Amino acid sequence: MNQTVSGPILTSDGIPLKVSLKKAERINKIRAFLLVLPLLAFILITFLIPIGDMLARSIDDRQINTVFPKTFEVYKKWDRQDLPSEEVYKTMFFELKDSEGYSVGKASTRMNYSKSGWKSLLKKSKRKFKKIEEGPYKEKMIATDKRWGDPEYWKALGQMVDPTTMGYYLNAVDLKYDSNKNVVQQKENRRIYNKTWIKTFKVSILVTFFCLLLGYPISYLLATLPMKYSNLLMICVLLPFWTSLLVRTVAWMVMLQQKGVFNNLMVMAGLIADENRWQLMYNQTAVIIVMTQILLPFMVLPLYSVMKTISPTYMRAALNLGASPIHAFYKIYMPNSIPGVSAGCLLVFIIAIGYYITPELVGGKDGQMVGNWIAYHLKTTLNWGLCAALGAILLAVMTVLYWAYNKIVGIENIKLG
Amino acid sequence: MSEKDSFVKFEKVDKSYDGEILVVKDLNLDVPKGEFLTMLGPSGSGKTTVLMMLAGFETPTSGEIYLDGNPISSIPPNKRGIGMVFQNYALFPHMTVKENLSFPLEVRKMEKSEIEEKVSNALSMVELQDFGNRMPLQLSGGQQQRVALARSLVFEPRLVLMDEPLGALDKNLREQMQYEIKHIHEKIGITVVYVTHDQSEALTMSNRIAVFNDGKIQQISSPDVLYEKPNSSFVAQFIGENNQLKGKVKSINGENCIITTESGDDIQALKINVNNNGDGSLVSLRPERVAINSSENFENNFDAKVKELIYLGDHIRSRVEVCGNDQFIVKIPNSYKGANLKEGATVKLSWKASDSRALDLN
Ligand SMILES: Nc1ncnc2c1ncn2[C@@H]1O[C@H](COP(=O)(O)OP(=O)(O)OP(=O)(O)O)[C@@H](O)[C@H]1O
Numbered sequence: 001m002n003q004t005v006s007g008p009i010l011t012s013d014g015i016p017l018k019v020s021l022k023k024a025e026r027i028n029k030i031r032a033f034l035l036v037l038p039l040l041a042f043i044l045i046t047f048l049i050p051i052g053d054m055l056a057r058s059i060d061d062r063q064i065n066t067v068f069p070k071t072f073e074v075y076k077k078w079d080r081q082d083l084p085s086e087e088v089y090k091t092m093f094f095e096l097k098d099s100e101g102y103s104v105g106k107a108s109t110r111m112n113y114s115k116s117g118w119k120s121l122l123k124k125s126k127r128k129f130k131k132i133e134e135g136p137y138k139e140k141m142i143a144t145d146k147r148w149g150d151p152e153y154w155k156a157l158g159q160m161v162d163p164t165t166m167g168y169y170l171n172a173v174d175l176k177y178d179s180n181k182n183v184v185q186q187k188e189n190r191r192i193y194n195k196t197w198i199k200t201f202k203v204s205i206l207v208t209f210f211c212l213l214l215g216y217p218i219s220y221l222l223a224t225l226p227m228k229y230s231n232l233l234m235i236c237v238l239l240p241f242w243t244s245l246l247v248r249t250v251a252w253m254v255m256l257q258q259k260g261v262f263n264n265l266m267v268m269a270g271l272i273a274d275e276n277r278w279q280l281m282y283n284q285t286a287v288i289i290v291m292t293q294i295l296l297p298f299m300v301l302p303l304y305s306v307m308k309t310i311s312p313t314y315m316r317a318a319l320n321l322g323a324s325p326i327h328a329f330y331k332i333y334m335p336n337s338i339p340g341v342s343a344g345c346l347l348v349f350i351i352a353i354g355y356y357i358t359p360e361l362v363g364g365k366d367g368q369m370v371g372n373w374i375a376y377h378l379k380t381t382l383n384w385g386l387c388a389a390l391g392a393i394l395l396a397v398m399t400v401l402y403w404a405y406n407k408i409v410g411i412e413n414i415k416l417g
Numbered sequence: 418m419s420e421k422d423s424f425v426k427f428e429k430v431d432k433s434y435d436g437e438i439l440v441v442k443d444l445n446l447d448v449p450k451g452e453f454l455t456m457l458g459p460s461g462s463g464k465t466t467v468l469m470m471l472a473g474f475e476t477p478t479s480g481e482i483y484l485d486g487n488p489i490s491s492i493p494p495n496k497r498g499i500g501m502v503f504q505n506y507a508l509f510p511h512m513t514v515k516e517n518l519s520f521p522l523e524v525r526k527m528e529k530s531e532i533e534e535k536v537s538n539a540l541s542m543v544e545l546q547d548f549g550n551r552m553p554l555q556l557s558g559g560q561q562q563r564v565a566l567a568r569s570l571v572f573e574p575r576l577v578l579m580d581e582p583l584g585a586l587d588k589n590l591r592e593q594m595q596y597e598i599k600h601i602h603e604k605i606g607i608t609v610v611y612v613t614h615d616q617s618e619a620l621t622m623s624n625r626i627a628v629f630n631d632g633k634i635q636q637i638s639s640p641d642v643l644y645e646k647p648n649s650s651f652v653a654q655f656i657g658e659n660n661q662l663k664g665k666v667k668s669i670n671g672e673n674c675i676i677t678t679e680s681g682d683d684i685q686a687l688k689i690n691v692n693n694n695g696d697g698s699l700v701s702l703r704p705e706r707v708a709i710n711s712s713e714n715f716e717n718n719f720d721a722k723v724k725e726l727i728y729l730g731d732h733i734r735s736r737v738e739v740c741g742n743d744q745f746i747v748k749i750p751n752s753y754k755g756a757n758l759k760e761g762a763t764v765k766l767s768w769k770a771s772d773s774r775a776l777d778l779n
């Protein structure tokens with residue numbers, strides 16, 4: 001008797017209960033895993049791997065090392081005073097002479113980030129080195145181009161000895177390495193990114209603010225109106241989603257130009273003089289106006305879905321208990337709508353901060369945001385390392401925001417529908 | 418009832434939401450101070466609408482409502498000082514129980530110490546002293562209900578409206594809460610207008626019951642009168658169990674009349690709601706007022722056939738066919754006499770003329 005009580009409980013076919021329970025659960029787990037597998041693979045390929053690649057690129061500095069491996073070997077022995085020894089010149093000479101033009105091109109682009117001039121120097125030298133047959137290489141190289149005799153050029157290479165670099169990140173916030181690998185500020189006229197960052201945050205905050213300002217009353221109306229009107233209004237709110245982003249943006253251009261609809265109306269109404277029409281296009285104002293319009297639905301939808309769940313009897317109860325309508329709204333309705341407000345703001349801000357197409361089209365010079373610089377370096381200068389660094393900083397900002405949101409509001413309070 | 422007595426007064430109040438249908442029609446109602454008045458009626462009969470007009474969330478389409486002699490149509494809801502318990506409690510979900518209760522007091526700019534005292538009094542009144550710091554969602558349905566009740570009373574309103582406050586509770590809890598509400602009403606002597614679907618709730622709690630149908634008060638009287646002397650077939654049907662015999666008026670004789678059923682039987686009844694010979698009528702009769710095989714001398718005596726017997730412990734419910742109605746219910750006490758009944762047997766039914774009421778044929 002005692003034994004059966006204290007021993008493991010068996011199922012009817014004699015297997016211990018725990019074992020057969022585990023077996024049953026394992027099958028469930030495998031099935032669940034198989035169900036999510038396609039999505040998991042999709043996310044891995046389209047999301048995690050690219051982001052990983054981006055993060056890797058933002059610190060990757062191996063390129064030069066692969067093109068000039070031997071040079072860098074001997075370079076490490078140099079004391080970084082005066083000029084390097086004949087040995088360094090010699091290895092550089094042969095590696096440059098024997099390398100393929102394509103890889104030299106890429107390497108020289110990178111070297112140019114450290115010290116501008118390297119690119120043209122390598123290009124010119126590679127051509128001229130063909131005629132040089134024997135040493136001493138140091139003198140002959142300096143003879144082909146004075147720059148070979150400038151220690152600054154050689155010192156600049158020192159930044160590239162390590163296979164990784166923080167250079168791109170420094171660059172993204174207007175800093176750089178000097179030739180001794182100290183972090184210093186960019187030259188005055190090359191400081192563009194900090195200004196862009198500030199502008200990006202400013203525009204995103206303003207857009208979020210205006211979306212909230214415009215979206216809150218509309219959402220309130222949507223949530224409180226009888227179904228038949230609210231449906232119609234909802235369609236109006238969602239209408240922008242039905243037209244292409246480009247069409248809408250171009251429509252705004254027509255609206256806001258100096259000779260556009262809005263200015264014409266203002267002049268016609270006699271509110272402004274014909275000669276000082278407002279400059280509403282191709283600047284930050286335009287970016288804020290157009291982005292607010294485009295992102296408004298992302299504010300309205302979470303707000304609406306939260307407000308829809310706030311029972312109208314709360315307001316009635318508050319009035320019944322003696323609160324004035326304003327007090328009741330402030331004390332009862334608003335606190336209950338906070339999850340929607342924070343979800344909407346987070347959503348709009350995160351979309352806004354990385355926005356690209358609208359500033360590109362209507363922003364002019366003054367309205368360019370970080371996204372536009374990323375696009376510029378991606379397509380025009382091909383400085384992918386810098387793109388990756390800018391993107392990684394954006395990603396970090398969003399993660400921090402998300403984390404802060406979770407701390408303050410609690411992510412389980414988010415309601416999107 | 419004198420003019421001075423009426424604390425709440427509806428005068429010729431009509432209400433329409435859409436301009437086509439009147440959901441409240443020509444409502445005249447007086448509620449004296451301290452009364453517990455229940456509005457009872459089927460769904461959609463306009464009970465909530467009446468409460469909402471009183472609370473100020475709907476305006477009467479015509480007519481006027483008076484509170485303590487003053488017209489209130491122009492007073493906004495937050496200035497009316499009427500407490501209300503909503504059907505789904507409407508406790509503020511982001512506030513603790515205490516904060517919920519302090520809300521009406523803070524709005525009235527009371528001293529902190531005074532607020533605290535009143536809140537703790539209100540909490541002990543509903544026996545929730547230990548729950549002040551909970552959020553509403555951490556309470557059971559009955560506890561939430563009691564908080565809602567406490568909140569509606571904490572600012573000492575002169576009048577409290579309750580719209581099906583017990584609708585969401587299970588039977589046991591409902592009965593307990595009925596008792597508690599009734600108890601509080603008696604203790605603080607407040608005027609209560611109460612809405613319910615549930616007739617037994619109405620019967621046990623109220624001083625008076627107003628039966629609503631189709632936007633109109635069908636009858637308003639105390640529970641016993643309502644049950645025993647319904648003055649329309651709607652009320653008779655709506656309140657309690659009821660046998661109905663359909664027929665035509667054969668003759669009228671002062672207070673009494675004779676109704677001939679389609680089967681040709683003549684029933685002696687009280688003339689309540691019929692006026693002319695030949696009018697259609699429903700005779701209404703409570704099951705417990707019908708005697709079976711009785712030796713006493715009643716005005717109405719008929720042979721009936723037992724169709725069905727349902728054993729209910731303390732009594733036996735039997736469905737019989739009499740006067741052409743085969744849905745006639747008789748309640749037989751489970752005594753020695755009743756226990757011998759067999760299905761298919763013929764029995765003698767008898768009842769008094771004063772227990773059968775000739776009502777309208779609606
Ligand atoms: N806001 C409104 N707009 C239009 N019609 C309404 C509105 N509120 C109620 N009604 C209509 O008025 C009638 C009476 O409604 P009311 O809510 O007063 O009924 P009730 O007696 O409280 O019913 P229940 O017992 O189901 O709560 C119903 O036919 C209802 O459809």
Ligand SMILES: [Mg+2]
Binds near residue numbers: 464465466580
């Ligand atoms: Mg109702």
